[in-house]
Amino acid sequence: xxxxxxxxxxxxxxLTTVHAQTHVRxxxxxxxxxxxxxxxRVLLLSDLAFEYVGSKPDTMMVLALEGLSLSSRIxxxxxxxxxxxxxGGAFSNLGNYPQxxxxxxxxxxxxxxxxxxxxxxxxxxxxxxIYYAQGDYRLALDYYVKATALAEKMNxxxxxxxxxxxxxxxxxxxxxxxxxxxxxxxxxxVAYEVHNSRIIGSSLTYLGDxxxxxxxxxxxxxxxxxxxxxxxxxxxxxxxSGTFLGMxxxxxxxxxxxxxxxxxxxxxxFVKEKxxxxxxxxxxxxxSTFYRNRRNMDSLLFYQDISxxxxxxxxxQQKTMQLQSIGFDEKLRQMEIAEDRKNNLQFAAMAIGLxxxxxxxxxxxxxxIVKTKFIEFFGILGLLAVFEFINLFIHPYLAHLxxxxxxxxxxxxxxxxxxxxxxxxxxxxxxTKIMVEKNKKIRLEAAKKTIAILEPAFVETTAxxxxxxx
Numbered sequence: 001x002x003x004x005x006x007x008x009x010x011x012x013x014x015l016t017t018v019h020a021q022t023h024v025r026x027x028x029x030x031x032x033x034x035x036x037x038x039x040x041r042v043l044l045l046s047d048l049a050f051e052y053v054g055s056k057p058d059t060m061m062v063l064a065l066e067g068l069s070l071s072s073r074i075x076x077x078x079x080x081x082x083x084x085x086x087x088g089g090a091f092s093n094l095g096n097y098p099q100x101x102x103x104x105x106x107x108x109x110x111x112x113x114x115x116x117x118x119x120x121x122x123x124x125x126x127x128x129x130i131y132y133a134q135g136d137y138r139l140a141l142d143y144y145v146k147a148t149a150l151a152e153k154m155n156x157x158x159x160x161x162x163x164x165x166x167x168x169x170x171x172x173x174x175x176x177x178x179x180x181x182x183x184x185x186x187x188x189x190v191a192y193e194v195h196n197s198r199i200i201g202s203s204l205t206y207l208g209d210x211x212x213x214x215x216x217x218x219x220x221x222x223x224x225x226x227x228x229x230x231x232x233x234x235x236x237x238x239x240x241s242g243t244f245l246g247m248x249x250x251x252x253x254x255x256x257x258x259x260x261x262x263x264x265x266x267x268x269x270f271v272k273e274k275x276x277x278x279x280x281x282x283x284x285x286x287x288s289t290f291y292r293n294r295r296n297m298d299s300l301l302f303y304q305d306i307s308x309x310x311x312x313x314x315x316x317q318q319k320t321m322q323l324q325s326i327g328f329d330e331k332l333r334q335m336e337i338a339e340d341r342k343n344n345l346q347f348a349a350m351a352i353g354l355x356x357x358x359x360x361x362x363x364x365x366x367x368x369i370v371k372t373k374f375i376e377f378f379g380i381l382g383l384l385a386v387f388e389f390i391n392l393f394i395h396p397y398l399a400h401l402x403x404x405x406x407x408x409x410x411x412x413x414x415x416x417x418x419x420x421x422x423x424x425x426x427x428x429x430x431x432t433k434i435m436v437e438k439n440k441k442i443r444l445e446a447a448k449k450t451i452a453i454l455e456p457a458f459v460e461t462t463a464x465x466x467x468x469x470x
Contacts, residue, residue: 024051025048025051028044028047028048028051029048031044032044032045032048038070038073038074038076039074039076039079041067041070042067042070042071042076042079042082042083043079043082045063045064045066045067045070045083046063046064046067046079046082046083046086048063049061049063049064049067049083049086049090050086053089053093054198054231054234054235054236054237054238054239055235055236055237055274056274057089057090057093057094057274057275057276058090058094058275060086060089060090060093061087061090061091061094063086064083064084064086064087064090065083065087067079067082067083067086068080068083068084068087071083077110077113077114078114078116078119080107080110081107081110081111081114081116081119082107082119084103084104084106084107084110085103085104085107085119085122085123085126087103088100088101088103088104088107088123088126089126091103092126092129092130092133093238093275093276093277094275094276094277095276095277095278095310095313095314096319097130097133097134097314097319097323098319098322098323098326100126100130101127101130101323101326101327101330102326104123104126104127104130105123105127105326105330107119107123108120108123108124108127111123117150117153117154118150118154118156118159120150121147121150121151121154121156121159121163122147122159124143124144124146124147124150125143125144125147125159125162125163125166127143128140128141128142128143128144128147128166128170129166130323131143132166132169132170132173133278133314134315134323137170137173137174138174139327140166140170141167141170141171141174144163144166144167144170145167147159147163147166148160148163148164148166148167151163157190157193157194158191158194158196158199160187160190161187161188161190161191161194161196161199161203162187162199164183164184164186164187164190165183165184165187165199165202165203165206167183168180168181168182168183168184168185168186168187168206168210169184169206169209171183172184172206172209172210172213177210177213177214180206180210181207181210184203184206184207184210185203185207187199187202187203187206188200188203188204188207191203197230197231197233197234198230198231198233198234198236198239200227200230201227201228201229201230201231201232201233201234201236201239201243202227202231202236202239203227204223204224204226204227204230205223205224205227205231205239205242205243205246207223208220208221208222208223208224208227208243208246209246211223212246212249212250217250217253217254220246220250221247221250224243224246224247224250225247227239227243228240228243231243237270237271237274237276238270238271238274238276238279240267240270241267241268241270241271241276241279241282241283242267242279242282243267244263244264244266244267244270245263245264245267245282245283245286247259247263248260248261248262248263248264248267248286249286251263252290257294260290261290264283264286264287264290265287267279267282267283267286268280268283268284268287268303271283277310277313277314278310278314280306280310281307281310281311281314284303284304284306284307284310285303285307287299287303288300288303288304288307291303
């Protein structure tokens, strides 16, 4: 009886919340029809595409591609980045991880160029999701943590709740249960604060997974049940599939095979029609094992074929190698970015050192009398240091423009030197003249002070000699 009531309640939630979700989509479609500005149309297409993230990845892809085409045509970089991010999400849900990675990395490069922290965080989070699906939890955690730091920097609570969930579920797969529980609970608290049904549902499901892993089956089942209305409200079918599969595993563990089979099939059917390849693999793998243990060969072969097809689609050797190649290129790019940052810091330190040297040079020259040769030497040294700093600063750009050709780089440097030589000489002459004149002035003032001190004594001595002679 309880099961029947539960099923009736979940169906009721499903009917009412689907209507609410449809209303949001209809509103976006109406705004899209009325909007005449291309940039606004791109952003509306992106928002509409996101409404299908958990239900229809094919529709999400079509809308995102339309947004990308329009953005490229009008040169709207932000629109390109947002559309590529949506395309990456659709590819990821459909199980095409190499294409997803390429789209997300393109978006990441654009967002880095624009210094768009919001877009960078979304890209990093989805890249982390790809590595999570591949089972590379260490690398997934690295991307999730970076995304979380950006969300905290922007104080964006919706994004923060999403990224915290990613960190938490990754820790769970790394067998760090305490850390997993801490981050998922934080994600739930933030999502509840901003009333984000999709993330609340996901957080509750992950809490169910965590309690299931620690053999707290009753608590796990309760968390799973609590998550269902929220995931249904958000039409997060991939999330619902994970929830039902978690419940199926708990029922099988307790010997409730009929309930286990019901929920496992629901998990499978929720994603079979929608094309969520990873969720299809998880559900069909469980069902094939379930039927193998009960020696039901027909059902075993049916789900085993589906499982094999999904696995090949996700993790074929060609796709795995392609993804590894893309990931390796991205690591090299990140290393270059880190090296550029290091060089920029060194350039900044050099600039500060030069400025400090010049300031000290001028400051000391005002109060210390030095020889002209000494002033000329340090004047030339400072100018040469500035000249070398300019050469160092433009070197990476020259290397890029000339494709590291030594002959071309030498020619460009000679040309730049030829242009700067006249200015160099004038500046050198001007500084040397100023400093020489300044030192002459200091010497003259010092001489006057000396005369002023010695003159009274000289007058007294002269007067005394005069009196004696008289």
